Amino acid sequence: QVQLQESGPGLVKPSETLSLTCTVSGDSITSGSYYWSWIRQPPGKGLEWIGYIYYSGNTNYNPSLKSRVTISVDTSNNQFSLKLSSVTAADTAVYYCARELIGSGWSYNWFDPWGQGTLVTVSS
Amino acid sequence: EIVMTQSPATLSVSPGERATLSCRASQSVSSNLAWYQQKPGQAPRLLIYGASTRATGIPARFSGSGSGTEFTLTISSLQSEDFAVYYCQQYNHWPTFGQGTKVEIK
Numbered sequence: 001q002v003q004l005q006e007s008g009p010g011l012v013k014p015s016e017t018l019s020l021t022c023t024v025s026g027d028s029i030t031s032g033s034y035y036w037s038w039i040r041q042p043p044g045k046g047l048e049w050i051g052y053i054y055y056s057g058n059t060n061y062n063p064s065l066k067s068r069v070t071i072s073v074d075t076s077n078n079q080f081s082l083k084l085s086s087v088t089a090a091d092t093a094v095y096y097c098a099r100e101l102i103g104s105g106w107s108y109n110w111f112d113p114w115g116q117g118t119l120v121t122v123s124s
Numbered sequence: 125e126i127v128m129t130q131s132p133a134t135l136s137v138s139p140g141e142r143a144t145l146s147c148r149a150s151q152s153v154s155s156n157l158a159w160y161q162q163k164p165g166q167a168p169r170l171l172i173y174g175a176s177t178r179a180t181g182i183p184a185r186f187s188g189s190g191s192g193t194e195f196t197l198t199i200s201s202l203q204s205e206d207f208a209v210y211y212c213q214q215y216n217h218w219p220t221f222g223q224g225t226k227v228e229i230k
Contacts, residue, residue, distance in 0.1 A: 047168065047211060047221040062218065063125075096167055108215040110158035112179060114167035 002027040004097045004115035012091075012122050018084040022097030022115060029078050030055040035100040036080045037111060038071060040093040048093075052100060053080050087122045094119050126150055126214050130222035136230040143199040145225045147212035152192045156216035159188055159197045162224075163208045171210075172197065202227070 008020035022036070029036060035052035042048075051061035053071040061069045070083040084091060095118055098111035127150040137143045147157070155175040160168035170179040172188035175195060185200040199206055207229055212222040 046223045047213070049219040049221070060218070103215070108156075108217070108219055110170055110173040110213065110215060111160075111168075111219075112170040112173075114169075117167050 002099065002113060004099065004113065006095060006097050006115045006118040008118060008120070010119060010121060012087055012120060013124050014088055014122055015086055018082070018087050018091060018095075018120055018122070020082045020095055020097075020118065020120070021079050022081070024078045024080075024099075027099070029073065029080065030075050033102060035060075035102055035109075036071075036073065037098045037100045038082045039096045039098055039111065039114075041096070041117070042090075042093045050082065050084075050095075054102075089122050092120065092122045126153060126217050126220050128212055128214055128220055128222035130210075130212060130225045132225060133223070134226045134228060136228050137202050138230045139204060140201050141230075143202055143206075143227055145197040145199075145210055145227070147190075147195040147197070147222050149193045149195075149214055153214040153216035155191045156214055157188075157190070157195050158213045158215065159186075160211045160213065161206075161208045162211065168211060199227070 003025045005023045012018045037052040038050040051071050053059045053073050059071050068085045073080045096114050098114040101109045103109045129148045131146045157175045159172040162168040171182050176188045187198045189196050209224045209226045211224050
């Protein structure tokens with residue numbers, strides 16, 4: 001059974017870079033059938049897709065966040081990571097990592113499963 | 125960006141009753157729509173994909189329908205564990221989510 005687990009600092013200062021890692025167990029990140037995604041949820045609000053990475057390193061980002069986001073992969077440790085630069089209070093959210101089955105033609109798909117999420121607060 | 129609009133924001137239902145949740149897309153997403161259930165302090169759980177296919181282990185009381193821009197999630201007979209927030213998500217273009225419908229006990 002595949003499981004995903006987010007890790008990283010729970011508090012980041014404004015203007016700094018948020019860094020999180022997702023560790024995957026029960027599946028190989030190099031299996032080739034999935035994108036590995038980040039999604040966030042501000043407290044009390046809805047969900048926002050941040051972006052995904054394929055094990056080869058190919059990425060795709062939400063256009064509204066693209067200038068600040070970098071997603072990378074570490075196949076040797078079966079992990080992928082998120083960096084979000086120049087954070088503000090608006091970036092305070094629970095950050096989830098999730099697996100996304102690759103659709104036909106390398107299209108998008110649904111997310112399953114999700115990690116438990118980690119709250120990141122942006123504050124000085 | 126495809127905007128997903130869910131209605132109502134809150135649905136008050138008695139246990140055993142039927143719940144009908146709606147999701148509308150700002151442009152056609154074909155059948156590229158998923159539904160998730162989220163309980164407080166938990167991650168979303170996939171219920172439905174392809175607009176109408178139940179995910180593994182999801183009870184038959186959950187059903188999805190629709191295509192194009194109009195979609196419905198129906199819970200035929202609400203159980204106590206079904207009171208939660210439900211989100212729709214389109215994946216016809218880069219993924220976007222609705223703002224959620226909270227199903228609460230009447």
